[in-house]
Amino acid sequence: MLANYAPILIFLVVATGLGLVLLALGFALGGGQKDAEKLSPYECGFEAFEDTRMRFDVRYYLVAILFIIFDLEIAFLFPWAVSLDTIGLFGLVAMGIFLAVLIVGFIYEWRKGALEWD
Amino acid sequence: MIDLQLAAAEVFMVCAICVVLLVDVWLPDERRLLTFRLALLSLVGAAVCSAYYLPNGSVTAFSESFVTDPASAVMKIFAYLIVGLVFIYSRDFLMRAGLFKGEFFILALFALLGIMVMLSAHSMLTMYLGLELLALSQYALVAFDRDSPIAAESAMKYFVLGAIASGTLLYGISFIYGVTGTIQLGAIAAHFSQPGAITVPALLGLAFIIVGVAFKFGAVPFHMWLPDVYQGSSTPVTLFIGSVPKIAAFALAWRILSESLGDMHGSWQTMLAVLCVLSLVIGNIVAIAQSNIKRMLAYSTISHVGFIFMGFIAGTEDGLQAAMFYTLVYTLMAAAAFGMVILLSRSGFDAENLDDFKGLNARSPWFAFVMLMVMFSMAGVPPFVGFYAKLVVLGSVLDAGLIWLAITGVLLAVIGAFYYLRVVWFMYFVDPVDDSPLDAALDFRVVISANGLGLLALGLFPGVLLDLCARVIG
Amino acid sequence: MIATLLFYAFAAVLTVAALGVVTSKNPVHAAFFLVLAFFQSALLWLLIDAEFLAIVLVLVYVGAVMVLFLFVVMMLDINVEQLRQGYTRYLPLGVVVAGVVILEIVHVIWYRSQGLPILSVPTSHGPDYSNTKELGAVLYTEHVFAFEIAAVLLLLAIVAAITLTMRKRPGLKVQNIAEQVAVRSADRIRVVKVDAVTDAKD
Numbered sequence: 125m126l127a128n129y130a131p132i133l134i135f136l137v138v139a140t141g142l143g144l145v146l147l148a149l150g151f152a153l154g155g156g157q158k159d160a161e162k163l164s165p166y167e168c169g170f171e172a173f174e175d176t177r178m179r180f181d182v183r184y185y186l187v188a189i190l191f192i193i194f195d196l197e198i199a200f201l202f203p204w205a206v207s208l209d210t211i212g213l214f215g216l217v218a219m220g221i222f223l224a225v226l227i228v229g230f231i232y233e234w235r236k237g238a239l240e241w242d
Numbered sequence: 243m244i245d246l247q248l249a250a251a252e253v254f255m256v257c258a259i260c261v262v263l264l265v266d267v268w269l270p271d272e273r274r275l276l277t278f279r280l281a282l283l284s285l286v287g288a289a290v291c292s293a294y295y296l297p298n299g300s301v302t303a304f305s306e307s308f309v310t311d312p313a314s315a316v317m318k319i320f321a322y323l324i325v326g327l328v329f330i331y332s333r334d335f336l337m338r339a340g341l342f343k344g345e346f347f348i349l350a351l352f353a354l355l356g357i358m359v360m361l362s363a364h365s366m367l368t369m370y371l372g373l374e375l376l377a378l379s380q381y382a383l384v385a386f387d388r389d390s391p392i393a394a395e396s397a398m399k400y401f402v403l404g405a406i407a408s409g410t411l412l413y414g415i416s417f418i419y420g421v422t423g424t425i426q427l428g429a430i431a432a433h434f435s436q437p438g439a440i441t442v443p444a445l446l447g448l449a450f451i452i453v454g455v456a457f458k459f460g461a462v463p464f465h466m467w468l469p470d471v472y473q474g475s476s477t478p479v480t481l482f483i484g485s486v487p488k489i490a491a492f493a494l495a496w497r498i499l500s501e502s503l504g505d506m507h508g509s510w511q512t513m514l515a516v517l518c519v520l521s522l523v524i525g526n527i528v529a530i531a532q533s534n535i536k537r538m539l540a541y542s543t544i545s546h547v548g549f550i551f552m553g554f555i556a557g558t559e560d561g562l563q564a565a566m567f568y569t570l571v572y573t574l575m576a577a578a579a580f581g582m583v584i585l586l587s588r589s590g591f592d593a594e595n596l597d598d599f600k601g602l603n604a605r606s607p608w609f610a611f612v613m614l615m616v617m618f619s620m621a622g623v624p625p626f627v628g629f630y631a632k633l634v635v636l637g638s639v640l641d642a643g644l645i646w647l648a649i650t651g652v653l654l655a656v657i658g659a660f661y662y663l664r665v666v667w668f669m670y671f672v673d674p675v676d677d678s679p680l681d682a683a684l685d686f687r688v689v690i691s692a693n694g695l696g697l698l699a700l701g702l703f704p705g706v707l708l709d710l711c712a713r714v715i716g
Numbered sequence: 717m718i719a720t721l722l723f724y725a726f727a728a729v730l731t732v733a734a735l736g737v738v739t740s741k742n743p744v745h746a747a748f749f750l751v752l753a754f755f756q757s758a759l760l761w762l763l764i765d766a767e768f769l770a771i772v773l774v775l776v777y778v779g780a781v782m783v784l785f786l787f788v789v790m791m792l793d794i795n796v797e798q799l800r801q802g803y804t805r806y807l808p809l810g811v812v813v814a815g816v817v818i819l820e821i822v823h824v825i826w827y828r829s830q831g832l833p834i835l836s837v838p839t840s841h842g843p844d845y846s847n848t849k850e851l852g853a854v855l856y857t858e859h860v861f862a863f864e865i866a867a868v869l870l871l872l873a874i875v876a877a878i879t880l881t882m883r884k885r886p887g888l889k890v891q892n893i894a895e896q897v898a899v900r901s902a903d904r905i906r907v908v909k910v911d912a913v914t915d916a917k918d
Contacts (some may be wrong), residue, residue, distance in 0.1 A: 126719065127843055129762060133722070185787050186881040192780040193870050193877075199772045200855075200866070207852025215856040218863060225867040228260045229874035235267040238878045249861070256868055263875065304861035345879040352872045359865055371865040375872060382876035388883070442825070 186238060197226055245303040248310050251291040251318060252362070255355045258284030259348060266344030274342055281347035282329055285322045285354075292318045302364050306426045309364035312714035313566070317489055318358050324486045324573050325354050330689050331581040332478030334682065338589040339476060341387055349386070350482055353379035357490040363497055366415045366425040373411070373458070376490050377404050380483050384475045396474025403457070403467045411454025417447025418503075427502035434505040448506055451498060452513050459491040459547045462520035472540035477592060480536055481580035484543060485573045488550075492569040495554055496715075500562055507557045514555050519650055521548035526658035535596050538661060539579055542620060545658055546572050552635040552651060561638035563711045564631075570707065571619075571631040571700070578616045578693040585609060585682055585690060599665055601674025609680060610669045612694035619697040621662035622655050627700035627707075634708065719840075723763055730756035743789045747782060754778050765841050768848040 165172055204211075204219050211218075233239060246253055262284060266277045292315050300311040329347065336342040356375030363369035381404065385397035419425055421444045422433040433439055453464065460468040472480050499510055525545030532538035550572070553565025586593035586602075593599075603610040619626035632655060639648045682690075700707055733756060736749035754777045761770040855863055 126763070126765075126840070129767075182881050185784070186877060188780070188784045188787055189877045189881075190874065192776070192784060193873050195776055195780045196870060199776055200863075203768060203848045203852035204856055205852075206846065207849045207856075210849075210853050211856050214860075215852075218856045218860045221864055222867040225256070225260065225864070225871050228263060229871040232263050232267050233874055233878055236878055236882060237884075238882055256864075259868075259871075305858040307859060307861045343879075345875060348875060349872075349879070352868070352875070355868065365862070367859065367862045368865065371862055371869060375865065375869055378869070378872055378876060382879055385880055388880065 183241065190233060190238065193229075194226075197223075245308075247295055248297065248301055248303040249308055249362070250295045251288045252355065252358050254291045255284065255288050255351065255358060258287060259351050259355065262344070262351065263348055266348065269344070274344060277344040277347055278329065278333055281351060282326060284351065285326050285329075288358075289319050289322045292322075302428070306428060307365040307368050308362050309427075310362050314361040314493075316710060316714050317361050317493070317566070317570070320570050320573070321354060321357050321361075321486050321489050324489075324577050325350060325482075327577045327581065327689060327693060328478070328482045328485065330685055331481060331577070331584050334686060335476075335478050335584045335587060338587075339387070341476065341478075346383070346386060346478070349379045349383050353383070353482070354486065357486060357493070360490045360493040360497070363493070364427050366419065366427070366430075366498075369427075369494065369497060370408075370412060370415065373490070373494065374408065376487060377408065380404075380487065383479045383482060384471055386479055387476045390474075390476070392474045393476065396471045400467050400471045407454050407457035407464070410450050410457070414447045414450025414452075414454060417443050417450065421447065427497060430502040431504060434503060440506055440509065444506070445509055448503060448510055449513065451503075452510055452517075455491070455495050455499065456517050458494055459488075459550070460544055461517040461547050461551065462524040462544060463517075465521070465524070465544050468544060469537045469540040472536045472543075473534055473594075477536070477580065477584050477587060481577065481584065484539065484580055485576040488543075488547075488569055488573055488576070491547075492550065492565065495551075496562065496566075499554060500557075504557075511555055511557060514551050515644070515647060518548045518551040518555060518647070521545060521551070522651060522654040526654045526661075529658065530661045532661075533596055534594055535583055535599070535665075536580075536594060538596065539576070539583075542658070542661070543576070545654065546620075548654075549632060549635050549651065552639045552647065555644065555647065556635075556638040556642040558638060558642060559715075560641060561635075563708075563715055564634035564638045566715050567708055567711045568631040568635050570711070571627050571697075574693065574700075575616055575620050575628060575697060578612070578690065578697065579620065581690045581693060582609070582613045582616065585680060585686070588678070588681065596665065596668060597675055600668045600672040602669040604674050605677060606680045608691070612691055613669060614666050615694045615697050617662040617665050619701065621659040623659070625698070625701045627697050627704060629701060630704040630708070719763055723760065726756050726759045726763070730760065744786065747785050747789055750785070751778055751782050754782070765845065765847055767846075768851050 167173055200222065201219070204215060208215060258280075262277060262280045265280060266274075269276055295310075296312065296315050297310050298312075300309060302309045328350065332346070333342070336346060353376050356372045356377075356379065359372030359375060360369055363372055381397055381401045384400055385394055387393045415425070418430060421439075421441060422430050424430060424433070434444070457464040457467075472484060475483065499514075503510065521544050525541045525543070525548060529538050529541035529545065532541060546568070550565050550568050553561040553563075553568060555561070556564070583593050586598050599613070602613065615626060619628035622629045622632040632651070636648045636651055639651070730753055733749045733753040737746045737753060740746045740749060754773055758770040758773040761767075761773065
């Protein structure tokens, strides 16, 4: 089975190699003097006005976590689809119940307005 | 089909949760009481399912991942009862605090479902999923009061520590799986019953599992979260997490330690004994120094956990029965104690401190008497049921030949009696700080009186519950 | 042979990445080290033929959970310097505890390793082996109870997330575009008949 993943291994080797080579080339060939001032971040010629990290609205988080939940649901669907011919009607019903429970959650979040921004 | 009948209570509970969730989301705020009633109704329905499909012996279902037996059915029915008490005690408090939302009841029902799954778990996987179901709802419940920074803080502490404990438990389970090659509790028990099966990796796994179990119980030295969480959450949430989840913790120890790793009893006996003695000492002594009633009850929980562990340490059938009896009695006492804390609160004022109990007798002699029954029962004063609970666990430890442990238990119970009796002293012999009369709905008054009198009645006729425990478990 | 070499290569990177997670000063760097650690663990899983788990680890953890992680790191607005203030103060205690733990582990493994059973090495499967199919064959049949509980767990996660983060802020002014588009002149303008003033005096 591992042989099927040989292209990925080759890709990994090439990607790592290429990344290293590019970095090394940039380091070796790039001229100029680098001092602390040149490397420090600036904002339109000024000192940075505020920290790069600023506070997010918590609603981004809600969207992300709802996404993860349905992402996981997809992860459960995948092996089910692959093996549906062996698990038959039982598997179909099992997945039906699984999806029904999550649809309840979906209706809940829709009605609650969690999918709306305002 | 037969599988679904065996799991009728769980199936019913899932459906009930979905119905309550969908009804609640369409209800306008002023009709929120319907959610409360539906939640109570689903408890009744689940009780009917559990009682109707009461199995004669131990029956497994769903390819051995689920088991139902009389003991789990009895404990489930007990759990419904306690959750019902929690709902009734919480209603008015939540309304006053502006927290009367359907999610409180829904999250509590989710937690109850987790407890049911744990009670009926017959594989490490279902046990873990049940535990997570319970834990996740509890984290959300602790943070339920969103405007309270202290609630958020305690939820954070609880969540981080709880996640570490779950990880530890899972790591231990992975060792056991690596050694035995199975996650089914029956098959694991069969593996360890062979001679020479107890190897170093198995012991390593066992140690991690014990840490997880001790955390969920809140046994010293894994108790750090407990006082902060009890104090930080709003009182109805404290009432919930302080009572019912102890049944789940019992299920965790019972199913995993006694049933599947029972043959390793020699190995885990010492570990539990250390936890037990530490819990008794720290719980009882630190409780004396508390001025906050919720913190005091948290440390009292820790000491009660020590007593529950004694039943497991004995490792006999009697010990298991005693532990089950103690757990059930404890949940009843905890529900009544936190119910009394809620009773003393009124709008804009949360009873938190021991001082709030001062002169309760002058304000309401009857409820002072109810609190007296609860405190005497917790302290282990005869004829209240807490006395018999302590008696049976100590008896089982003595039968197992651990005299030193029994003596330690008795000594610390005597020390512990001090802080329970101090509450009684405050109620009867100290002048009240404020004289405002207690107001509570009629059903609240009736139920908490029944709860307190139940402790007395069970103490006068301890045989009823003891026989039941003896008949169903072991 | 190649598989063994790869195992050590991936495991080495994994260890370095895991160390990076706990030692980097910047939480964002730590999060990216965690991504690397997830990737390496996925590769390790691939080596023991658990391809579905490997793919899910990358899809769910790297794709989704790490995004969430970065959100939280950004949201918390942590002052790293402040967090590290107690570091040197607690370092001696930490070193002592770590030393005790290491001693204990060495004791257990070193002195009791006589007769330690070596767990059997999982055998590799043929080229046509599909781990996903095997998993599917038992997940929805043998483990159906756990599978449905997992659905309930996800439902609980939805409810908990919404309970804890959703908040209707009072006094928030919003624009309802649908309403604005559907508006008719009759809704906004009322034609009022006003009688001319007649009692004007000359």
